[in-house]
Amino acid sequence: MIELEAIRLLDLEDPLNQFRNYFFHQDNEIYLDGNSLGKLPIKVISQIENTVKNEWGKQLIRSWNENWLNLPERLSNKYSKLLNTSPDEILFGESTTVRLYQILYALIQSGKYPNHLITDCLNFPTDHYVLQGLTKQFKNLAFTSVEYGQEIQADIDHLKKVIQKTPGIICLSLVTYKSAFLYPIMELNEFADQRGSIIVWDLSHAVGAVPIDFEKSKTKVALGCTYKYMNGGPGSPAFLYVKNTLLQSLDNPIQGWFGHQNPFDFTPEYTAAQDLKRFNNGTPSVLSMQAVETGVDLILKAGINTIRTKSVKQSEMLIEALKNELSPLEFSLQSPENKSERGSHIAIAHPHAWQICQALISGDDKSPKIIPDFRPPSIIRIGITPLYTCFEDLWWVVYQLKNIVESKSYLKFDKKKSQVT
């Protein structure tokens, strides 16, 4: 195993090492959740306090005009810089699940695409559920979930053959939640477009982790959460991206007052907003939206390319250590080996993964507590968030995985899984 001193030098040389100081940390604890919930940016504490104490407490209803109504637009502005698109093509609010439902419903109803929903076995369960639900609501809507016989990477040729044979509306996660497989977004967008199809990209595990350029990649529709690599906090609102040229043929299935052209005219008839705001529903959740801003500011300040460079370096180091130190102990890599096909977490499998995760989280007298996450049946996900993950964190996880298995200390932990992992 590489000496800890050598690893500490990598941290000293890291151009992002100061960014760690912008986040809240606890002593003796390493956070490698992969990545279900990003860490708390320290500035959010005073921001939320100000929103609660002053804006809500003192300014009350006046805060809508003073600060809250334009908050979603401020966020769109910042995200548009990150994703290279125009601010009016990005909308904040709701959860990823609700946004996915709304946009798929609108695309189906537009009649612009063949009546066929496609996803694959690597996609996140909520995406599957939403697609399956829509097939119950729309008659004559076919549904295909493409299988690859394994869950590490998509077989792009096979996926293309399905699209070629049965074109339609495709929903994929740009970085998959289990293995971190990263799809060739531009190649697939072009392929789908040439077959009269469209891809709706779920960017939940990609945004803030890998560079994404909507313009260059010819992306038409995308959405994603803001609580993972964007560090927006638990339940922070999702974003939706729709290319302007597509918008006019899409109607929001939920005709709420915030999607009205002039919500504060309070007219009884619904007239949809001309722009993407037509996909708004009701009152935005101000408290959680407020927290998103600091997260995106930090990503913009660090630069997504610098973040990606560090993420690749850290992932390669972890994979190397996995091969050398951990594979003799029944651990196996469940993420793509090729860095250009991988997002920013590493999945490793072990027959006793659940108990090993509990042992990692507990820590012991030799090691800090380490928080990864577990995905059934046997995957330990190790999230790399270059803004705050240091090289030393990864050294410790390898050290401790080895120690836990060699000493069999995982046997002390219950085999029964708890709810949030």
Ligand SMILES: Cc1ncc(COP(=O)(O)O)c(C=O)c1O
């Ligand atoms: C890829 C992906 N899509 C969708 C979701 C669900 O998002 P939400 O709970 O915000 O609807 C998740 C949650 O982790 C996810 O990982």
